[in-house]
Amino acid sequence: MRAYKKYVNVLVFILILFAAFRLNHNPFMDGAAPVLNPGNDKLYTEIEQKAANEEYKEAPQNAYIDRVYKKTPGRNGRDINVEKSYEKMKEAGVFQEDLLIFDEVRPKVNLSDLEPAPIYRGHPEKQMVSFMINVSWGNEHIPAILNTLQEHQVKANFFIEGKWARENPEIVKMIMEKGHLIGNHAYNHPDMARLNTQEIETQIKQTNEILTAITGETPNYFTPPSGSFTDEVIEVASAQGMETVLWTTDTVDWKKPSVSVMINRVNEKVHPGAIILMHPTPVIEEGLDELIMLLKNKDFRLGRLDTLLSTER
Numbered sequence: 001m002r003a004y005k006k007y008v009n010v011l012v013f014i015l016i017l018f019a020a021f022r023l024n025h026n027p028f029m030d031g032a033a034p035v036l037n038p039g040n041d042k043l044y045t046e047i048e049q050k051a052a053n054e055e056y057k058e059a060p061q062n063a064y065i066d067r068v069y070k071k072t073p074g075r076n077g078r079d080i081n082v083e084k085s086y087e088k089m090k091e092a093g094v095f096q097e098d099l100l101i102f103d104e105v106r107p108k109v110n111l112s113d114l115e116p117a118p119i120y121r122g123h124p125e126k127q128m129v130s131f132m133i134n135v136s137w138g139n140e141h142i143p144a145i146l147n148t149l150q151e152h153q154v155k156a157n158f159f160i161e162g163k164w165a166r167e168n169p170e171i172v173k174m175i176m177e178k179g180h181l182i183g184n185h186a187y188n189h190p191d192m193a194r195l196n197t198q199e200i201e202t203q204i205k206q207t208n209e210i211l212t213a214i215t216g217e218t219p220n221y222f223t224p225p226s227g228s229f230t231d232e233v234i235e236v237a238s239a240q241g242m243e244t245v246l247w248t249t250d251t252v253d254w255k256k257p258s259v260s261v262m263i264n265r266v267n268e269k270v271h272p273g274a275i276i277l278m279h280p281t282p283v284i285e286e287g288l289d290e291l292i293m294l295l296k297n298k299d300f301r302l303g304r305l306d307t308l309l310s311t312e313r
Contacts, residue, residue, distance in 0.1 A: 044086050046095050051080035056100070060311070061123070062109035069248070071117040073309045074107035075125060106311055116238035118229065119245045122273035122308040128301040129274040130308040132247055134223065136161035136189050138280030142171055145280055146178055148288045154302045156180050159223045162187035162207030169214045176215045181304040183221040184208055184242065192224040192233045200236045208240070221245050221305055245305060247277040254279055259287035267294060273308065 050056055060077035084101035111119070122128060133145070135158055149156055158175045160182060165172050176182055186192060186203040195203065204222055212218045222237045223245050237244045249269040251262050262283050266276060278284045295302060 041086075041090075043089060043093060043095060044082070047080065047082050047085050047089070047100075050095070050100070051082050056080050060105045060107035062107045063111045063114055063311075064109070065114055065117055069120045069124075071111060071114055071119045071243075072121065073111050073119075073123050074109060074311050075123045076104035076106055076311045076313050078102040078104055078313065104313060110311065111243065111309060116231075116234045116244075118234055119243055119309065121248045121271075121275055123311075124271070124273050126273050126308070126313070127299060128272070128303060128308055129249075129270060129276055129295060130303060130305050131156035132159060132183075132223065132245070132275050132277050132305075133157065133284075134159045134185055134225075134277065134279050136164045136185065136225075139168060139171060141280040141282065141285040142175070144285045145288060146174065146180075148285075148292070149180070150178060152289070152292045152296075152302075154292055155304045156302075157183055157221070157305045159183035159185040159221070160207075160211060161185045161189055161225075162203075162210045163189075165207070165210050165214060172211070172214045176217075181221070181306060182211055182215055182217070182219055183223060183245070183305075184211065184219045185223055186225050189225040191226065191228045193228045193230045195233075197232060197236060200233055201240075204237055204240055204242070243309075245275065247275040249274045249276045251276065251278045251284065253281040253283050256281070257283055259283055259290065262287055263291055263294060266291060270295065270298070270300070272300075275305070275308070 057079055058077045061075045063074040064072055066072045079102065081101045081103045085099065088099040088101060089096055122130070131154075133156055135142070158180050160172060160175075162184075172182070184204060184207045187206045188203075190199075190203060192200060192203065208218055218241075220242060221244075222242045224233055227246055229244065234244045248271070249266055251257075251266060253262060257265070270276065292302065
């Protein structure tokens with residue numbers, strides 16, 4: 001009798017194991033919804049078809065040297081991310097174009113791959129602009145300018161003269177601590193086009209050393225005072241690992257225009273990818289708030305040069 005019960009118990013144990021581990025059942029997921037195979041789902045298939053459609057694809061654009069605007073950054077392309085788009089839409093169960101998720105595709109040629117040349121703008125299809133604030137005087141206006149930028153959560157680019165930086169290290173630190181980009185504006189505001197190779201190198205290198213000592217970071221961008229340069233200036237800056245940047249839109253604030261004249265001048269000249277030149281002047285201190293609102297109302301994103309010149313869309 002005991003032997004009989006033993007065999008019955010073994011048989012029952014085997015049956016329990018068989019039930020627990022049958023192929024179409026996971027005992028650890030009891031009650032859970034079955035896993036959907038997206039490959040057999042109509043919505044997933046529709047998104048795949050859209051991803052193959054040229055209407056939704058955009059090839060990346062390589063950096064290039066424009067005949068007028070010289071060194072121009074490239075722009076990422078885009079492709080539909082099928083899996084992420086499906087996850088966004090599967091709850092509704094129908095295709096919704098505004099829920100498509102795209103991956104950015106980087107170009108093969110970047111700014112760093114091009115020969116030395118000046119940069120005047122970002123990509124002409126990039127709905128973004130950047131402020132270039134050249135500093136060799138105007139100390140009294142900088143705190144108010146920084147406050148306005150902070151109120152609007154806008155990051156700018158301050159190109160700083162080396163001599164001025166040496167005399168005003170605390171202001172340089174303040175600018176850096178606010179998250180703005182620090183650039184090189186030569187040592188004592190010379191006409192760079194009139195300098196020999198050694199003098200050009202000294203102007204750039206000495207300023208870099210001062211700015212690095214103050215901020216702990218070496219500038220990646222140089223702008224020549226008054227926009228005066230030669231090919232040699234560009235090549236010397238490039239040899240020191242720097243891009244030479246100029247501008248396409250000028251506030252001409254040094255001529256002491258009224259705020260309305262300055263605003264209208266920018267409004268007429270601004271475009272996607274624009275670099276907007278200004279200085280720490282009374283008209284910029286007074287009119288910067290209005291200028292930022294104008295640009296935002298035109299749907300421009302405002303930010304640093306390293307973002308403007310990047311390939312991101």
